[in-house]
Amino acid sequence: MNTDIDTGADDLTLEQQAGLGSGADFWTTKATGNVPSILMTDGPHGLRKQPGPSDHLALSGSLPATCFPPAVALSQTWDRSLVRRIGEALGRESQAAGVQVLLGPGINIKRDPRGGRNFEYFSEDPLVAGVLGSAWVDGLQSTGVGASLKHFAVNSQEHDRMRVSAEVSPRPLREIYLRAFQRVVRDSQPWTVMSSYNRINGVHASQNRWLLTDLLRGEWGFDGVVVSDWGAVADRVAAVAAGLDLQMPANEGFDDAKVVRAVLDGHLDSEVVAEAARRVSRLAHKAHDARRPDVEWDADEHHRLAREVAARAVVLLRDDARLLPLAPGEKLAIIGRFASEPRFQGGGSSHVNASRVDIPLDEIRELAGDAEVEYAPGFDASGDDGDALRADAVEVAARAGVAIVYLGLFESQETEGADRADIELPADQVELLRAITRVQPRTVVVLSHGGVLRLAPVVDTGAAIVDGSLLGQAAGGAVADVLFGVVNPSGKISETVPVRIEDTPAFTNFPGDRQRVRHGEGIHVGYRWYDAREIDVTFPFGHGLSYTAFEYDALRTDASDASVTVRVVVRNIGERAGREIVQVYASRAESIVTRAPQWLVGFDVVDLEPGESREVEIDVPLHELEYWDEDLDRWVLESGVFGVRVGSSSRDIRMTDTIDVAGEVPRYLLDSDSSIGEILRDPVAGPALSTLFEAVFAQFSDDSETDFAPMLDSLPFGRFLGTMGAALPEGLVEEALAEANARNGFA
Numbered sequence: 036m037n038t039d040i041d042t043g044a045d046d047l048t049l050e051q052q053a054g055l056g057s058g059a060d061f062w063t064t065k066a067t068g069n070v071p072s073i074l075m076t077d078g079p080h081g082l083r084k085q086p087g088p089s090d091h092l093a094l095s096g097s098l099p100a101t102c103f104p105p106a107v108a109l110s111q112t113w114d115r116s117l118v119r120r121i122g123e124a125l126g127r128e129s130q131a132a133g134v135q136v137l138l139g140p141g142i143n144i145k146r147d148p149r150g151g152r153n154f155e156y157f158s159e160d161p162l163v164a165g166v167l168g169s170a171w172v173d174g175l176q177s178t179g180v181g182a183s184l185k186h187f188a189v190n191s192q193e194h195d196r197m198r199v200s201a202e203v204s205p206r207p208l209r210e211i212y213l214r215a216f217q218r219v220v221r222d223s224q225p226w227t228v229m230s231s232y233n234r235i236n237g238v239h240a241s242q243n244r245w246l247l248t249d250l251l252r253g254e255w256g257f258d259g260v261v262v263s264d265w266g267a268v269a270d271r272v273a274a275v276a277a278g279l280d281l282q283m284p285a286n287e288g289f290d291d292a293k294v295v296r297a298v299l300d301g302h303l304d305s306e307v308v309a310e311a312a313r314r315v316s317r318l319a320h321k322a323h324d325a326r327r328p329d330v331e332w333d334a335d336e337h338h339r340l341a342r343e344v345a346a347r348a349v350v351l352l353r354d355d356a357r358l359l360p361l362a363p364g365e366k367l368a369i370i371g372r373f374a375s376e377p378r379f380q381g382g383g384s385s386h387v388n389a390s391r392v393d394i395p396l397d398e399i400r401e402l403a404g405d406a407e408v409e410y411a412p413g414f415d416a417s418g419d420d421g422d423a424l425r426a427d428a429v430e431v432a433a434r435a436g437v438a439i440v441y442l443g444l445f446e447s448q449e450t451e452g453a454d455r456a457d458i459e460l461p462a463d464q465v466e467l468l469r470a471i472t473r474v475q476p477r478t479v480v481v482l483s484h485g486g487v488l489r490l491a492p493v494v495d496t497g498a499a500i501v502d503g504s505l506l507g508q509a510a511g512g513a514v515a516d517v518l519f520g521v522v523n524p525s526g527k528i529s530e531t532v533p534v535r536i537e538d539t540p541a542f543t544n545f546p547g548d549r550q551r552v553r554h555g556e557g558i559h560v561g562y563r564w565y566d567a568r569e570i571d572v573t574f575p576f577g578h579g580l581s582y583t584a585f586e587y588d589a590l591r592t593d594a595s596d597a598s599v600t601v602r603v604v605v606r607n608i609g610e611r612a613g614r615e616i617v618q619v620y621a622s623r624a625e626s627i628v629t630r631a632p633q634w635l636v637g638f639d640v641v642d643l644e645p646g647e648s649r650e651v652e653i654d655v656p657l658h659e660l661e662y663w664d665e666d667l668d669r670w671v672l673e674s675g676v677f678g679v680r681v682g683s684s685s686r687d688i689r690m691t692d693t694i695d696v697a698g699e700v701p702r703y704l705l706d707s708d709s710s711i712g713e714i715l716r717d718p719v720a721g722p723a724l725s726t727l728f729e730a731v732f733a734q735f736s737d738d739s740e741t742d743f744a745p746m747l748d749s750l751p752f753g754r755f756l757g758t759m760g761a762a763l764p765e766g767l768v769e770e771a772l773a774e775a776n777a778r779n780g781f782a
Contacts, residue, residue, distance in 0.1 A: 043069040044312040049305060052312035053294040056275060058285040061089035061265075070316045071323040075183070075262075075283070079139030079155055079171075080105040080121075080380065080507060081387030082128045089284075100128055101337040102380055102389035104507040106141060106167075107485055108348040110157040110529035111504060111579070113616045114640050115170040117344050122174020124337050129180040130330040135322035136181040136227060139385075142168040142215045143190045143231075145487075145530055146560055147541040151193035151454040154381035154485025154505050158529035159561030159576065161211055162635045162659070165218030172223040179325030181226030181318070184219055186264055187251070188212060188240060189554075190231035193454045194546035197267070200234035203554040206628075208235075209663035209670075211560050213250075220255045226318060227260045230279060232267045234550075239274075241267050247278030260318045265384075272297040276304075280311040334390050338509055342393070345506035345513030347614075350526040351580040352490070352500040358437060358479055359499060360520025360582060364406050368432045369396050370413045370471065371441030371464075371481075378443055378483040379510040383451025393511030395441065395481075402519045409435065413467050416445045425467050433474040439518065440468055440498070443483030454546055458489045458536050465492045472496040481514055487530050490573050502528065520582060525614035525640075527579030527684065531562050531572050538572075540564035562685045563631035577618050577635075577684035583609025583645070587617075587689035592679050594694050599655040603681050603690060605641055606648035614642045617651050620685065621660055622678035627701065628662055633680055636660065657696065664701060672698035702779035705772045707753030714752055720775035724768070 044052060051067050059065040059072060062085070066072035077083040082100035103109075103121050112118070129137050141155040142164045150156075157164040172182040189201040189212045203212060219225060228251060230241040240246060241263045251257045262281040268274050271282055271290035282290060297303035351359065361367070374395045380387060400408050413428035414421060432438040442464045449455055469492075472478050478498040482488065485505045493500055501524075503514050516522040533539050540556040547553065559567050562576035589604040601619050619637040623630045636659040641651050660677055661670040676695055682688035705713070705720055715721045752768075 044309065044316040047312065049298060049308065050291070050295055052308050053291045053298075054288065055312045055315045056280060056294065056308070057271075057282045057288070057291055061284040064281065064315065064319060071319050073135040073319050073322045074133060075136040075138060076134050077138050077384045078125070078387060079141055079385055080109075081385075081389070082125065082132055082134065082137070083385070083387055084132050084134060097388045098132065099388050099390045100132075101334065101341055102387040102508040103341050104345050104348055105154050105380055105385070105485070105505050106157045107154045108345065108504045108506050109171075110163055110167055111348040111350055111502075111526040112344065113163070113167075113527060113529070113638055114347060115166060117347060118167045118170040119174035120340060121344060122171045122176075123178055124332070124340055126175045126178025126180040127330055127332040128337070129175075130178060130327045131332055133326070133328065134180065135326065136183055137175060138183045138185065138229065140168045140171040140182065141185050142219065143186055143188075144212055144215070144560060146191035146554070147539060147545045148458050148487035148530065148533070148536075149455040149545065150191055150486065151449060152381075152383070152451050153487075154449065155385055155451075159531065160529065160635050161214035161218075163529050163638075165215035166638075168215055168219045169223045172219055172225050176223070176226065179327060181259075181322055182223075183227040183229045183262060184216065184225040185229035186231035187216055187228050188231060188246060189235050190233055190240075192546045192552065193452055195550060196232045196452075198234070198550045199547060200237050200551045201554060202236060202551055204557065205665045205668070206663045207554060207558045207560070210558050217255055220251065220257050224257070225259060226321070227262050227281075228257060230261055230263050230267060232264050239267075239269050241279050242270055242273040242277045244277040252278065260314050272303055275311060276307060280314045338391060341507050342509035342512045342516070345509050346516045346522040348504065348506060348526045349514060349517045349522075349524050350502040350504075350528050350578075351517070351524040351582075352502050352528075352574055352578065353494065354499040354580060355497070356477070356499065358477055359501075359518060361437060361518055363404070365436040366407045366434070367399065367403060367409070368435035368438040368475070369399055369408060369410045369441070370428045370432060370438060370467075372412045372415050373441035373443055373481075373483045374399075374410065374439075375412065377511050378446065378505065379507055380505055381450060381485045382446045385451070389508040392508045393513075395511035395514060398512045398515035399439070399518070402515050402521065413440070414461070414463050416447065418463055421463050425463075425470055428467060429470050429474055432471045432478070435475065436477065438471055438475045438478045439481060440471060440478060441481045441483065442468065442493075443503075444485070444488070449485050455486060458487055458533075460488055460492065468493065468496055468498065472498055479518070481518075483510070487532055489535060490532055491534055494573060502526075520611075523582045523611050523613045525579065525581060525616065527577050527616050528574060529576070531565055531576045532574040533565070534571055534573050538565070538570050558629075558631060563634060566632040566685070572686075575684050575686035577616070577682075578687070579616070579684070581609075581613045581615070583607055583611040583613035585613070585615045585643070585683065587681060588648075589650070590679075590681055590690040590692050592692045592694045594696060598657055599660075599679070599694055599696075601637065601653045601655060601679060601681065602650055604648055604650050605643065607643035607645055610645050612642070612644050614640060615683065616640055617653065618682055618684065619653050619655060620680040620682070620688070621655070622680060623660075623673070624676070624678065626662070626673060628664070630662070633678075633685070635685075657698075660696060660698075666703055667701060671701050672696065674698040674700055704779075704781045705775050708751050710749045710751055711755060712748035714772075717775050717779075719778050720771045723771035723774070
């Protein structure tokens with residue numbers, strides 16, 4: 036944001052400056068002096084502008100808008116360019132509606148599959164969330180509409196969301212929960228960042244100075260406005276002091292007066308209030324100047340874009356019997372309430388009044404041509420008449436050549452404000468599927484859901500599985516395109532599908548109790564956890580099938596001062612044009628800290644005709660190999676050998692290589708509590724004191740059955756000194772440690 040804009044904020048009174056820090060009403064900021072008002076509104080995947088009564092949970096109506104695929108589906112494309120195009124389209128609709136800031140994207144990590152708002156977020160992996168979040172912001176802001184990156188930070192559950200404290204250590208906080216935010220802020224500079232409801236290690240995010248000022252502005256260089264989530268501010272004065280600029284929604288000036296009193300009483304620096312007012316004013320002027328009221332958008336064009344992206348997001352999870360794509364003329368049984376009443380978005384503040392909705396049954400009939408298509412609902416949300424609905428569906432399935440069964444979760448079963456109790460498909464739907472596959476082995480399941488489902492019962496039936504997640508208003512046509520082969524499926528899941536909920540990383544630490552949730556799994560979130568424990572999963576992170584097949588060859592890796600370049604040749608060895616998502620993982624066999632067995636460091640998309648091959652080049656910045664050192668309180672790139680693993684999913688690694696990285700050997704302050712092993716490994720203190728230690732080690736007989744090396748390696752040096760008495764040369768230890776600390780940069 037241009038900080039040279041003459042905001043006019045310095046000419047305002049203290050009362051006016053404080054007033055700029057809260058809304059005029061539910062969605063707009065105040066117009067004060069020469070500072071214009073701007074309009075903000077919901078929609079990570081579609082505009083939710085309310086012309087009448089306003090609320091934050093989509094209780095009141097909103098204007099028709101395109102409901103694009105939510106983040107859960109966008110992430111399954113792994114495609115920056117598609118996500119950017121969605122951002123651009125959202126920008127056009129926002130400009131036409133007079134909206135200056137669109138509240139999105141949501142990039143929080145999907146820590147647990149039960150998270151009630153997971154459909155609004157991209158992934159369990161921070162690289163996927165950060166890369167695609169940046170693409171969304173770049174697309175939106177290219178149209179002159181500001182983004183609001185949310186929810187900052189560690190907002191991974193809905194249970195007790197206004198009070199719960201996410202108790203998380205510095206390393207996972209940096210490597211997992213803040214990493215995507217860091218990427219989007221540095222790469223794309225969103226106009227605003229939205230602070231979350233929850234507390235972080237006991238401090239409300241909206242009044243966390245370390246988070247909002249030291250980290251966001253000081254370390255990352257953010258120069259935009261920090262806005263609160265709606266109703267998230269517990270203490271406005273503390274929030275302003277911490278770096279919050281704008282409290283939303285309006286509360287009739289009640290908290291503005293508190294800010295004024297705090298300044299007059301000497302409890303709050305007037306310059307802090309003035310600087311917040313300047314930032315809000317700069318945003319308002321920038322947004323006002325970027326307005327384009329003459330912008331028009333074509334509803335049909337946007338619907339076609341929604342269908343294109345949704346089709347790219349569809350994941351073919353399983354098709355052992357090669358039932359897909361559907362053969363022309365095959366008699367079809369379409370079963371499941373979602374085929375006639377599609378589920379395509381989540382509930383809560385992101386709910387869009389879709390401009391139109393594709394009905395799956397209609398789209399299938401359109402593509403089926405002259406083939407007979409028979410429909411049975413099979414179940415409904417209430418569970419009434421379950422036996423009769425199931426019996427009718429089984430009869431329909433038995434008469435067909437292939438049964439397409441639509442299963443999933445109703446909106447009431449996953450929505451903002453509440454986490455799910457489990458990850459099960461409704462029992463009546465599982466029973467329906469089992470009954471159908473007993474009479475019709477040629478069955479394809481189409482899933483509609485926003486959060487991960489336990490799919491072991493579906494796999495057990497032998498059915499082919501097409502994952503539609505939540506695909507937006509064009510979901511019906513997009514899935515039909517994939518079923519009939521109009522589009523070759525290329526989506527890959529961005530979350531692991533576990534065998535059971537008990538296998539998940541946060542199972543014993545979710546959703547917490549007494550307003551605290553402990554992130555005890557540390558850095559081992561998602562696939563990192565399953566890999567580290569060698570736990571079987573139903574479908575691994577990054578998995579997705581195609582109607583063609585791809586071969587990998589000729590892996591090359593080259594390191595520079597800034598990055599590792601990974602090149603691999605991908606060949607389409609099938610008979611259909613297809614798209615492959617190439618994934619690059621790093622590993623570190625020997626590290627001074629616990630590492631995940633592998634972690635995603637790069638990915639790209641390649642489209643290939645039958646028989647075509649192409650070299651895919653993926654640049655991996657060296658910072659993707661770093662870890663956060665809690666003792667040094669900074670990022671560390673270890674010197675030495677890293678593994679490079681290239682594949683089609685996290686558990687379908689096709690080629691491996693190694694790369695030697697010139698990083699550092701981290702050095703730590705040595706004192707009496709440092710262990711003998713730590714001192715011996717220090718390049719200065721070790722040689723200076725090695726003779727002393729060797730004399731001690733010689734006291735232990737070589738023929739002893741006990742290996743004393745581990746004990747001695749971890750023995751605190753001060754305790755060791757106590758056993759040496761007067762045998763130590765005077766000043767030797769102090770001089771060696773002082774010299775080592777000086778050379779290692781410690782005063």
